[in-house]
Every structure is written in structure tokens, then in C-alpha cells.
Amino acid sequence: MARPIITLTTDYGTGDHLVGVMKGVILKLNPEARIVDITHDVMPFDILDAALVIGQVYNNFPPKTIHVVVVDPGVGSQRRPILVTGDQHYYVAPDNGVLSMVYEREPKVTVRHINAEHYFLNPMSNTFHGRDVFAPVAAWLSKNWQTPSFGDEVTDYVRFSMPKPKVAGNTIKGVVLKVDNFGNLITNLTPEDVPQVVGGGKFKITVGSREIDKLSQTYVHGAPGEVLAVIGSSGFVEIAVNKGHAGKSLGLQRGAEVMVTLG
């Protein structure tokens, strides 16, 4: 049998001891586990940013992968730890909406409130549940695969709607969800939201002070410095600058408006 895979997505950064501690806890409980870092550079406390990362990653992993997502501004409060079973993968996270994009994309999930405290480290801190709750739960799950043993099913789990485009007449307003490492602006517009853009219709995309009237196939179309719209690899419209950093060129950040005018 293949060794179990546990992925880690956190906002702990890579300069402290925190991530190393989680890895140690997992390996101490299950030396067979394979730990895969997704990122530890989620923006601190930023649940939407984390939801986007895990929502775009999870499905690329083999069946039975356990995804641990710890962006947890409410650590130590009443927010619940949850164990989620999706179609092919498992998720261990605080119940704060960080799995919202997974919930959107997965047809059916079972969500359990993890309350079987014998799986937690003892003593348990109020401030580092990555170490005391989420890492050991993932490690134990990777050994016994008995999800019911971790807690009862709940249906009132926290879930927010990923930001949706707003349609008004012949305009569709989207927002920038993220500026990636290359400066590309990842919007929340999908081909389904703007079929005319994908289908060869006439349109104008207004982003900051710039306008784009065609869809490019790649980042390298047009002249250097030209602002482009492409359908990115996760299925969102992206605004890019050929050989440049769109975020800096346009002076835009997450939350900026991207307006599509049809016709």
C-alpha cells in the first residue's frame, strides 16, 4: 500500500519553529506519513486566501490524501475543529470557512466536529492547535482511517460564498481574488460568467485605468508591457502584463474591481 500523504497549508510562515513542530508531531505518531508542504505563506489570518489555495490544489493529489489547513485566527475560542470527507480526499481544519471553496467544488462532503480528545496532544495549548489538534488528528487518521471515531457529523459548519460576479445589464463586475507571484491578477470571473468573452463576442474589460478588448491565449501575446486577459490554469480570467507585473503596473491589489462590458 502506498504511504499516506498529508499536505500542509498554513499561515505560519517559514521563519519560525511552528511548521517544523507540526511535522515532528505527525512523524512521531505515524513514521510512514509523507508530508507535503503546499504553502505556509497564506496571508496571516486570511481565510479567503487559504480557501483559494486549498480549493485549487486538493484535487491534484492522489485519493486518500489528507489535507491539513491551519489558518485559524480563532484558535482557542469556541470555533470547532473539523474533519471533512470529500469525494476522494480528507480535510482537517478549523471550522471557520477555510474550506469554503472545497465545499463549492465537491458535490458531497461529510463534516465531523472533532471532539475525540484522546487524539489531541496532552496537555493542549490554547494557542497552537496546529501542533495539538490538527497535526495529531491527521496523523491518527492516516493510521486508522476511521473518520467516525473522531467525532459526530454536523451540518451547521461554517461556509462562506466565494465572491461572485455581479451582473447588471450588459456589465459583469468581478474582483481580483489574488495577485500571484508573477503579478497576475486572478479574478473571480469564470468562462461561465462571461461566455461572450470566451466565445468570440465583442467586449471590453476595464481594470484600473486600462481597457482590454480581446482574450489572449497565453501570457506572451502582444508587445512587452501590454495588458492582457487570459483564462488562467484554474479556470479564472486573469489580467497579466506581457513580461511584466500586472499588480505593480496597474497599481492594483486584491479586491480591485474588474468590469466586463459586453457589446
Add this chain to the structure above:
Amino acid sequence: MARPIITLTTDYGTGDHLVGVMKGVILKLNPEARIVDITHDVMPFDILDAALVIGQVYNNFPPKTIHVVVVDPGVGSQRRPILVTGDQHYYVAPDNGVLSMVYEREPKVTVRHINAEHYFLNPMSNTFHGRDVFAPVAAWLSKNWQTPSFGDEVTDYVRFSMPKPKVAGNTIKGVVLKVDNFGNLITNLTPEDVPQVVGGGKFKITVGSREIDKLSQTYVHGAPGEVLAVIGSSGFVEIAVNKGHAGKSLGLQRGAEVMVTLG
């Protein structure tokens, strides 16, 4: 038998080839080794920062884990490479104090001066002992587990005292050891240093221009922006800001004074 675990803690950063080279050297000598990154973002040349990281991490790993710590401003000078055997773990590092916190927490250690040069890469550089000394020693140790073969025991190893709080009358003065990724100020004050704070006594903590007169159980107590004191997950008093970055809010960095006044 479980495959051997080798952890890496360095100040090499993650933008250069150095960390990759160390991993290659280890895997070439022992393809069975599992390499776990703790951090490569220790502040360059900062022995105290590295001592704090490894001191807070090591004990979370399984027995027989080999911890390699390379923060080595004296590389190529007379400083010795050492192999340390603790209660359950091994440590490979330069003899410059980088293991001081491990020495404080481990009741008994055996420290060896690594001078068995046949374990080193040949030729050996004067500038990259991570590659030429520490990685190969860790890899060989993970194969033969024969610590005496690496060199003779020494007792005059370099060890500095971690900064200790200073008591004067009814005040205890601590310092900020580190500002973590969330901006929390990790101090050197432990519950043992300030039992009144933990035990419900009357006290005042002065940090920068702010005063705190109670201990919170979590980071999320109080109003947004409120300055809090909590006992952090590694057993130190931490100064935090609810939903904020204490370091920036208070304008404080490592070395800042934190004063507890009792009564």
C-alpha cells in the same frame, strides 16, 4: 525499521542553491534518509535565533531523529564541528552555541568533536561546511549510528546562557526573544519566572508605551487592537494584539524590554 529522519535548520535562505545541495549530498550517501525542513530563514549569522528554533522543535520529533543546525558565521575558522547525543535525538552543528537551548532543556548530553575527516566530502571547502561536513556526517550517522566513530568526547563545548529575566524588588525584567510571523512578541518570561501572573495575582506588564494587567487565555480575547499577554505554546509569555501585529502596533523588535511589576 522506520527510515531515518534528518531535519535541517539553516540561515541559507531558500533562494539559492545551498539547501538543495545539502539535500543532494544526504540522499547520495543515504537514499533511505527522510529530510525534513525546519527552516532556512534563520536570521543570517544569528546564533540565538537558531538556538530558539531548534530548542523549541527538537523534542516533537521521533526518537533517533538527527537534527542538523547550520548557522555558522565562523565557517572555515577554528570552530569545531560537533555531534551531540541527547536523551532521544542527535544534533550535528558547529560548536558556536547554536545548541545552547537544547543543552538547557536536555538533562544529559554527550558532545563529540567531529574530526573523522573520512566522513567529510573531499575536497572540502572553507566556506560551505553545510555541504562538506554537516550533511555528510548526518547521512553517515543515519546509516551506521556509531557516534564514537565521528570523534572524541569534549566537555569544553561552547554554550551561552539563554537571556534570563532579571528580578529587582517587585519587578521582573524580561526581553523579547523573537517577533513571530503573526507579530507576537515572544518573551523570555516563563510561568516559573512570574508565578503571580499565572496564579491570579495582581500585576502590571509594561511593554513599550502600553500596560497589561491581566493574562488572557487566547489571542482572541478583548477588543480588536487590544494588547494581550498570553502563555504561548512553547511556555513563554507572549505579547499579542487581537487581530493585529503586536510588533508593528507597538513598534517593538527583538531585544525590547518587557517589565512585570507585581502588586
Add this chain to the structure above:
Amino acid sequence: MARPIITLTTDYGTGDHLVGVMKGVILKLNPEARIVDITHDVMPFDILDAALVIGQVYNNFPPKTIHVVVVDPGVGSQRRPILVTGDQHYYVAPDNGVLSMVYEREPKVTVRHINAEHYFLNPMSNTFHGRDVFAPVAAWLSKNWQTPSFGDEVTDYVRFSMPKPKVAGNTIKGVVLKVDNFGNLITNLTPEDVPQVVGGGKFKITVGSREIDKLSQTYVHGAPGEVLAVIGSSGFVEIAVNKGHAGKSLGLQRGAEVMVTLG
């Protein structure tokens, strides 16, 4: 048989989902693969920076290691994906020169244009070949080791000359290839370029406004703040500052001139 090793060198950064996606794709196709991060912090789109990293790393890994290098400003354009067989290792990369330093150091390579599209993810994007082309090709190669099945050999692959020192009379002009994490200036001057410097001759190195007239054995020679020249661990002359950051001290970056005057 040892499990196959696949290394990753990219400019994707560590804050997005991209690296995690590549890892998932590899593990889904070959759960036995061991993935080793070299760096994901190559400067975006910077082929020379990537060429330097992989050129200094590859040979430290065990035979049969597969090195995946994705710095790919031309993704989606006509640039070809290639699979390179060197003396002991394999390389999967875009054909844009990113392997130029490998070509310089490896006596004989076989370069194949990867056109066996059944190895690619389907559908294939125009913007994320790390996921759709390079990761799956590496994973399949780590299973079948049949390089000819990936495509036909080509000889017109892209290759640039690494910047070479220029000799004029008794001066040799080099450049700074990289400023490393410690601030050391890695130049393109090797001992072969300046045998007099290594051999004890009389010389002067001019870098920015500073002059150096001797070669140091380590970074720790001289007074704090003194500017030093050493032969670094990859065989290049480096300019360092004892206990300091040469890049900041001298106000110099990649591309800065370093002039050696003999006699």
C-alpha cells in the same frame, strides 16, 4: 531499488498553490516518487538565475535523479519542452536556455523534444505547463525510464553562454552573477580565469569603490566590515564582507563589474 528522486526548481514562489499542484500531479502518477524542493524563489522569468541554481546543484544528487526546472516566460508559445539525459541525471525543462550551465559542465547530453502528448495532462492549459507538461513527464519518466518514448532527439536546442570574463592586457573583467542570501557577491571569475590571484601573484580587485589585494581563505578573515575576496564553494571568486552584507555595504547588485588588475 531506491525510490526515484524528482527535484523542483521554479520561479513560482511559495505563496501560491502552484508548487503544491505540481507535487500533487507527480504523486498521483507515481506515489513512489520522492520530491525534493531546490528552490521556488528563482527571480520571476529569470533564466540566468535558474541556470545558475540548477548548474550548481545537479551533480550533488544521486544518479538517476530527475531535475525539473520550470522558469518559463514563454509558456504557451512555440518554445519546446525538452527532456535531457546527462551523464548521470535527467532534466525536464522548457527549451529556453535554462539548462545552459548544465550543458557547459556536462561533457555529453542527449536532448529530446518532448512531443508524446499522451504523457501530458488533458486538457492542457496554455499557462501552467509545470502542472500539465513538466510534472507529468517527470512522473512518467520516474516510472518507465524510457527517454526515447518522450520524443525525438534534437540538436538545435537553446543554449546561451554563461557570462565569461573579458581579458584586456593585464586586466580581467568579470561580473557579479548573483548576490546570495548572506550578501556575498558571486562573480563569474574562476581560478582558471585568474591563476595569479590563486597562485600568490600580485593583483588588485576593484569592486565598486573598494579595492582588495589579497585572497582570503574564509569569510571570517580581517576586521569586521572588511571587504574580502574568497574562492567560494562553487568555484567562483566571491566578494564578501566579514560579518556583513557585501551587496548592501558596496551598494552592488547582479551585473556589477568586478575588475582584476594583475601586477
